[in-house]
Amino acid sequence: MSTLLRVDSVDAGYGDFQALFGIDLEVAEGELLALVGANGAGKSTLLKTIAGALKPFRGTIGLAGEDVTAEPDIRRARKGVCLVPEGRRLFPSLTVEENLQVGAATGRKGPWNLAKVYEAIPLVADRRARKAARLSGGEQQAVAIGRALMGNPRLLLLDEVSLGLAPLVVDQLYTALPGIRAEGATVILVEQDLNRTFAVADRIACVLEGRIVLTGTTAGLTRDQVTAAYFGTGAFPEVKTP
Numbered sequence: 476m477s478t479l480l481r482v483d484s485v486d487a488g489y490g491d492f493q494a495l496f497g498i499d500l501e502v503a504e505g506e507l508l509a510l511v512g513a514n515g516a517g518k519s520t521l522l523k524t525i526a527g528a529l530k531p532f533r534g535t536i537g538l539a540g541e542d543v544t545a546e547p548d549i550r551r552a553r554k555g556v557c558l559v560p561e562g563r564r565l566f567p568s569l570t571v572e573e574n575l576q577v578g579a580a581t582g583r584k585g586p587w588n589l590a591k592v593y594e595a596i597p598l599v600a601d602r603r604a605r606k607a608a609r610l611s612g613g614e615q616q617a618v619a620i621g622r623a624l625m626g627n628p629r630l631l632l633l634d635e636v637s638l639g640l641a642p643l644v645v646d647q648l649y650t651a652l653p654g655i656r657a658e659g660a661t662v663i664l665v666e667q668d669l670n671r672t673f674a675v676a677d678r679i680a681c682v683l684e685g686r687i688v689l690t691g692t693t694a695g696l697t698r699d700q701v702t703a704a705y706f707g708t709g710a711f712p713e714v715k716t717p
């Protein structure tokens with residue numbers, strides 16, 4: 476499979492503070508990669524750097540063979556890179572449907588439209604006429620994913636979208652994932668729940684204190700290895716598996 480995303484020797488952070496150190500990562504077209512790591516490990520920072528919301532101090536970000544390091548998030552969005560950040564970022568005075576329509580502003584052609592989003596995430600369909608301000612946190616999160624899909628993402632970056640959500644909502648989001656991939660999206664997600672991670676991901680990358688300390692296919696890694704990498708205990712394999 477061809478490489479969609481290539482992160483090369485990336486250092487990144489905020490002002491004087493360095494949060495990421497020498498990140499190398501490749502994600503193949505169509506793959507689902509899960510980023511795992513403790514609070515503050517640097518997962519969100521990595522997603523922001525990939526999305527172009529944060530400019531790396533050093534290193535490069537390649538998308539489908541093109542160096543996009545210098546391109547801001549808006550230009551990357553037009554190329555299909557879409558970040559669904561932690562927390563709610565909807566327009567509160569707009570309805571759910573209007574918020575979804577905002578997502579189509581990338582102008583990217585593709586399989587996703589309102590009907591498809593409603594089919595994939597029924598919870599969103601049920602709330603379509605409601606103002607975003609009147610949604611629960613979980614409902615807003617589900618709409619944020621729907622809005623991202625409306626932009627026909629080529630690379631969908633989901634940052635802890637299940638955080639604080641009711642199990643029913645999380646189930647609906649995870650049930651929608653295979654369909655999202657079948658429509659052609661490559662996905663990187665941050666997920667704290669290892670059971671879910673192992674159930675949905677093709678590959679896992681563990682981030683510890685700003686470094687990727689372990690990567691491997693879900694089938695090739697054990698929970699113990701991932702847990703040890705998460706907490707920074709135990710020995711990690713010296714060589715990263717493909």
Ligand SMILES: Nc1ncnc2c1ncn2[C@@H]1O[C@H](COP(=O)(O)OP(=O)(O)OP(=O)(O)O)[C@@H](O)[C@H]1O
Nearest residue numbers: 489492494512513514515516517518519520521561
């Ligand atoms: N806007 C910011 N300004 C300064 N430092 C920040 C900012 N955002 C994050 N950091 C710091 O960067 C480091 C990495 O944070 P990041 O949010 O990427 O971690 P994370 O792995 O996503 O954590 P969590 O699981 O808690 O969301 C942390 O030390 C954090 O305090």
